[in-house]
Amino acid sequence: MKIIVNIISSSLVSISSSFFPVPPSIVERLDESIRNEFAALRGEYFFWLLFCTAAVAIGVLLEEAEAVSTWRIPTLGTHKSFFKCIAIIGWMLIIFGVIGEGLCEALVSKADGLIATFNETLLSNTEREAQFANTESSTANERAAELETKAANLTASNLRLEAAIAPRRLSKRQLDGFAAITTRAGRVVQVKSYSSDTESLVLATQLVDALKKAHLTIVDNRLTMVPVGSVIFGVSVEGADADLVADLKKLLSLDGSLMAVSPIPTENRGSISMGAVSTPRVTPAATITVGAKPIK
Numbered sequence: 001m002k003i004i005v006n007i008i009s010s011s012l013v014s015i016s017s018s019f020f021p022v023p024p025s026i027v028e029r030l031d032e033s034i035r036n037e038f039a040a041l042r043g044e045y046f047f048w049l050l051f052c053t054a055a056v057a058i059g060v061l062l063e064e065a066e067a068v069s070t071w072r073i074p075t076l077g078t079h080k081s082f083f084k085c086i087a088i089i090g091w092m093l094i095i096f097g098v099i100g101e102g103l104c105e106a107l108v109s110k111a112d113g114l115i116a117t118f119n120e121t122l123l124s125n126t127e128r129e130a131q132f133a134n135t136e137s138s139t140a141n142e143r144a145a146e147l148e149t150k151a152a153n154l155t156a157s158n159l160r161l162e163a164a165i166a167p168r169r170l171s172k173r174q175l176d177g178f179a180a181i182t183t184r185a186g187r188v189v190q191v192k193s194y195s196s197d198t199e200s201l202v203l204a205t206q207l208v209d210a211l212k213k214a215h216l217t218i219v220d221n222r223l224t225m226v227p228v229g230s231v232i233f234g235v236s237v238e239g240a241d242a243d244l245v246a247d248l249k250k251l252l253s254l255d256g257s258l259m260a261v262s263p264i265p266t267e268n269r270g271s272i273s274m275g276a277v278s279t280p281r282v283t284p285a286a287t288i289t290v291g292a293k294p295i296k
Helices: 002-016 024-063 080-134 138-165 172-179 198-213 242-252
Strands: 188-194 217-227 235-238 271-273 286-290
Touching: 024 080, 024 217, 080 138, 172 198, 172 242, 188 198, 198 217, 198 286, 235 242, 242 286
Parallel strands: 188 217, 188 286
Antiparallel strands: 217 271, 235 286
């Protein structure tokens, strides 16, 4: 309701400006208020997305309770019904958590679209004002320059927003670079990503395909990690082979800031591996963990 009131207020100011001079500072404050409301709405949706993700993680742990009752411990055998109830609760958390994740992702995407549309509308209005000012007398030149600066700032804001919501992808230069490290052929590289993150899956798939062209042995653990407590952001590379790790980090840092990480402290992040996890026969020379896209 507050957002609707702000939009109506902004529209009234825009209409009244045709008949009465409205100070630009008032219009800017109204625009900023609306933008902040959209951003707050997106933040609320994202909070519930994280809440649903946590519910799924807890549900995964609880549904394993039924397996505990099968342990050959006399005191556990008499509580099978209790463990079965716990497992049912776990499955319910998983089901509702996954549904909630889907809904919240859709709402977050919708909020991002509203913010982008709002900025584009502001930019379009500003450009029209700039064109009108250019037809005025020479005394309006200073006003036209001010509007052009505002349009440039809005364009930069749109570009930053597009960069923030755009999916991560390897550039052609990075793909060619990974395929060219044939001097590391035969080395074992493990690639991991989260089980419910399709954006990370696509990036991890690009990495797997490119590394296979360099004849590296891939341990494919995509879609096997489940977040515990919070999520890991960005792409990280670690391993015992320092030269290989350095080459991989260098290529990932070429374009797109793929090595960027979250400001959340490391001790508050973690994950567990679930599902069909591939266990390497030898210790991987390097492990690439494709986490969630960093929040900007």
